Amino acid sequence: MAGQPESTGWGVVGYHKGREVFTVRGCMGHKAEVYDAELTGLEKATTLATEYAKRHRQVKHIHVHADNTAAVTSAYELKPAPGQLQMFNITHTVDKFLEENDERTISIEWCPGHEDIKGNERADAEAKAGTELRAQDHTTLTNAKRGVKERALEKWREEWQKTPPAGGFAIANRLPPRWKPREHVTHTPREVFSRLTQCRTKHAFLGEYYARFVPDEHTGCTCGGGLQTREHILQACTNYDEHRHILREADEQMELGILLGTKKGLEATAKFLAKSGAFTKTGKRREQKTTPEEEDNENDEEEERWWRRMEGDREADFGLVEEDDEEGRREETRE
Structure with missing residues (x-):
């Protein structure tokens, strides 16, 4: 047939x-x-x-x-x-x-x-x-249905092409839209994919992010290299010299647009993150879990508290915290 x-x-x-x-x-x-x-x-x-x-x-x-x-x-x-x-x-x-x-x-x-x-x-x-x-x-x-999907995708790509890239994701925004998730979504372990997304959007455990949103956090890199930026971690931080060859296999110059915005670069960056532990709160590799269930159920309390506090501070700045929540936070502070 x-x-x-x-x-x-x-x-x-x-x-x-x-x-x-x-x-x-x-x-x-x-x-x-x-x-x-x-x-x-x-x-x-x-x-x-x-x-x-x-x-x-x-x-x-x-x-x-x-x-x-x-x-x-x-x-x-x-x-x-x-x-x-x-x-x-x-x-x-x-x-x-x-x-x-x-x-x-x-x-x-x-x-x-x-x-x-x-x-x-x-x-x-x-x-x-x-x-x-x-x-x-x-x-x-x-x-x-095929016709509707084709027209919708065509319109989506037209909008994507004419919209100037902006924000932390701009340099990574090189892959045109499509309906099916790409390989870096479907083939990357959950925890590593989370860090990969944070790295691509520049919303991560990162000094330059702290400088903008969490000023009471230390913004310098633990290697002593000054302000901790995304470029610094991927391209220069001595803490990760051991694993940087993984990134060079994708691009010898380790250009961010290639590492974060191409199929080959994303595969290499995901592997680099998994091996090095970059962009975790501690900057170190997590202890490997023996089963997928253990990985899915992982609950890093320090990171969870940090994100919760950060989100709460931002909500309070915009008046989005309910009175009961504010009272609870004041009680925690007194304790």
Whole structure:
């Protein structure tokens, strides 16, 4: 089963004991997606295969294959979703076929495409031929949703391109928007990703951040290098010389825009943070946890108190603290 840019077609080929026993093809027009064609093909295949089995009573087991994972996994599933009519028909056909005889089985399985599998190649050929058939265009829900997402993403990227970067995140704001989370989000441990985000936004345990928002905190670096800045920690702080080669692998000059705003740079920076402990409150590497649960449940009390106090101070400055909260904080101060 396959689709062409001009139109979307589907094709089905059935085999019994190595012999081709039925073939059918169809066209869904210009406003349908490959997923729609694959699901329609599964619907037709299920119907034709069960009808064939009923005419040939020795056939007890049916195997239906398609090379589209999304269509295969949703075929036998009743839920409100794109392709739900085909899903309903497949489910009804399968249930009825199985209820008539306890010895019958039917499976709907994925198979790899373009791997010279005879049945799959034949079905692809039928689908290609199906695109040449006349069909009345009906916009499928899958097609409509894709169009909406494409237009929204295009608008989003236009706004992103014409908005001048500003703030601490400006130098890291090089990756254009997209719907799926990027690898530095999905492949970075939770605690390290937290520090990576703080580093990219410059809202971190950092002297230059303290200077702006928490003036009673020490703003110098523990290495004696003066004001502790993001650039200093990544590029020059002697506390992290041992691990700085990780950053140089991404960019020899360790340019911040590359380290914080490119795929290669983010991978290197995340690795650097994990190995060095940079941008923690203590500036040292955290003790490694033995299980993901321990990492997720980690509660650094010192950091938690610091952030809570900082946020409370800022809320008080803007008059956002409730009277009860202020009274509680005064009690803590007296204690």
